[in-house]
């Protein structure tokens with residue numbers, strides 16, 4: 435059923451679901467007790483004609499995970515007032531079209547921050563202490579053949595540059611402070627509420643850091659923010675952890691520098707062309723790879739479901755929404 439509007443649910447507000455076919459319907463199951471659901475993937479009509487036929491009635495749309503929401507799709511919905519996102523990053527949503535139309539966009543707010551920060555720290559410790567590489571060493575029988583394993587590097591005392599001190603970056607900083615790291619950060623603006631040293635230029639942050647934790651959003655300004663110059667500034671022993679988006683780091687440059695041992699290591703949860711990961715990275719023992727799963731725990735998924743539900747309820751009862759994305 436494309437529109438679950440039966441006579442007993444006709445009084446419920448209508449929401450449009452925007453999702454890729456691969457996304458499971460757990461969120462729909464929660465939403466459908468509160469809303470009438472329009473799901474184009476349950477219709478035999480092509481997407482455009484489906485949207486055109488419901489164009490006047492759709493005021494709210496929910497985007498599941500990272501399903502791309504283009505300006506063309508948004509233009510088919512003249513009554514659209516709110517786009518409820520279920521992810522932390524919103525680079526898959528055409529924000530400038532939403533801004534031009536005055537459409538409010540929400541995201542995952544705080545729901546994912548702690549889990550992503552835990553994963554970022556896990557990747558960092560794995561790179562520094564060679565946890566996954568050591569695991570491979572044991573499993574492949576090399577311990578018996580070659581004996582003692584290469585030394586790792588201590589986390590405590592390292593100078594960590596956080597790129598993007600938002601919800602996730604702040605949680606990363608808090609965790610690494612507890613490990614005895616020295617924190618500094620780069621973001622669009624200096625934050626009066628924090629004491630960590632601020633670097634307006636990411637290259638200066640890199641020069642003064644042993645580690646870069648990339649936690650910012652991907653926008654046209656931050657694309658390849660971590661470029662060759664920044665990575666060279668970080669130096670031969672430097673480690674990069676990216677839990678933001680693949681496009682924040684110039685992946686080809688990173689591969690070159692890692693291969694030439696001009697950078698110390700990398701922990702990557704995100705890639706430029708997911709799920710395609712450049713094969714050169716597989717051969718590098720100082721790189722830890724993760725399949726864009728930093729946000730994925732049952733707890734954080736449940737939290738984002740509840741937040742999305744709350745945002746939709748607030749919208750239909752004219753209350754302030756919980757996690758509005760600032761569209762600058």
Ligand SMILES: O=CC(=O)O
Pocket residue numbers: 520521522523524542546729
């Ligand atoms: O990457 C995941 C997200 O942005 O929520």
